Amino acid sequence: FAEEGARVAITGRNESTLSKAVSEIGHLAIGVKADVSILKTIDDAYAEIAARHGKFDVLIINAGVYKGLPLTDFTEELFDELVDVNFKGAFFSVQKALPFLNDGASVVMTSSVSSETGAATASVYGATKAAVRALARGFSADLLDRRIRVNVLSPGPVETPIFDRLDLPQVNVDGIKQYLASGVPLKRLGTPDEMAKGFLYLASDDSSFMLAGELVLDGGVGQL
Numbered sequence: 001f002a003e004e005g006a007r008v009a010i011t012g013r014n015e016s017t018l019s020k021a022v023s024e025i026g027h028l029a030i031g032v033k034a035d036v037s038i039l040k041t042i043d044d045a046y047a048e049i050a051a052r053h054g055k056f057d058v059l060i061i062n063a064g065v066y067k068g069l070p071l072t073d074f075t076e077e078l079f080d081e082l083v084d085v086n087f088k089g090a091f092f093s094v095q096k097a098l099p100f101l102n103d104g105a106s107v108v109m110t111s112s113v114s115s116e117t118g119a120a121t122a123s124v125y126g127a128t129k130a131a132v133r134a135l136a137r138g139f140s141a142d143l144l145d146r147r148i149r150v151n152v153l154s155p156g157p158v159e160t161p162i163f164d165r166l167d168l169p170q171v172n173v174d175g176i177k178q179y180l181a182s183g184v185p186l187k188r189l190g191t192p193d194e195m196a197k198g199f200l201y202l203a204s205d206d207s208s209f210m211l212a213g214e215l216v217l218d219g220g221v222g223q224l
Contacts, residue, residue, distance in 0.1 A: 001200060002027035006058070009049040036063045036089030037081075042096050050100045058203040059097050061090050061109040061132075068121035079124055086128035087135075094139055094150075104147045108202045109136050111154040113218040129154075133214065140212035149211050151202045156218025157181070159189040185220035 002008050002025050010025070011034040012018045018031035030052055034045035050056075065085045067078050094107060101107075114122050115130035132152065139150040157180040163173050181188050198217050201207050216222060 001058070001196075001203070002029060004200065004204075007053050009053055011045050011063075036093050037084040039092050039096070042089075042093055046097055046100050055102045056097065056100050057102055057105050059094070059101060059105065059107045060199060060203070061093050061107065063089055063093070064110060064112075064129075066122075066125050068125065070121055071123060074124060082124050082128050086125070087131045090132050091135060094135070101146075101148060105149075106203045106207075107136075107139065107148060107150040108199055109150065109152050111136075111152045111214070113154050113156045113216060113222040115154065116222045136214075137212045149207075151207065151210055151212065152214040153195070153198050153202060154214055154216045154218065154222075155190060155195055156216075156221040157184060157189050158192065158195060160192055183221065184218075185224045188219065190217060190219060 006027075008025055008027065008029040009032065010018065010021055010029065011032050012021070013033065013035045015033055018033060022029045022031040030049065032045040032048050034041040036042060063085060065082060067082060069078065090109060094109075097107075109132050111132045112126070112129040114126040115133050117126070119126065133154075136150045136152045139148075143150065159177065163177060166173055166176070168176075177189060195217060198215050202210065202215055
């Protein structure tokens with residue numbers, strides 16, 4: 001987005017990670033600490049971003065957590081954490097942005113191929129991502145009069161820095177990546193750059209006739 005000339009603002013829970021990302025983005029990017037499971041921090045973040053950058057043309061809803069456990073082991077605490085971030089957080093991140101969104105803006109929400117496929121240990125995660133897909137449809141209807149387009153991007157397995165946070169020997173991390181890639185028809189993981197291009201398409205006028213739709217970038221996982 002920055003390379004395309006956008007003024008970028010990002011949010012996150014970890015200040016050091018935010019600072020590093022802002023430095024990498026450059027182009028007058030700003031980072032604001034926020035946790036979508038704590039609604040006041042969303043209000044504060046939007047107010048700060050608007051004060052520094054003005055109103056928003058694009059809103060990307062990308063905060064999410066994954067916790068995979070057998071059905072018998074899933075606790076209420078873990079259930080609430082996934083719902084608070086992936087579903088409740090997504091809902092209020094859009095609702096609270098409305099005063100700051102320009103008419104004709106684009107909202108892109110991150111779902112997952114898990115919303116369409118069943119997988120052991122992923123029932124709650126998949127349900128929260130299916131809820132995001134439903135929100136995009138409802139929001140689109142709600143916001144027709146403002147010409148705000150809401151669409152969804154649904155990734156499959158993607159190679160991101162999250163693998164580096166597993167606190168496992170590299171050989172084990174490599175094994176996990178290979179296992180995930182083996183389940184992808186294209187026999188590899190997606191890349192962050194491929195996802196970014198999808199987000200950029202949905203956010204831009206290139207997708208101006210797309211509303212309440214879904215762009216699936218999963219290497220064929222959900223279809224083959």
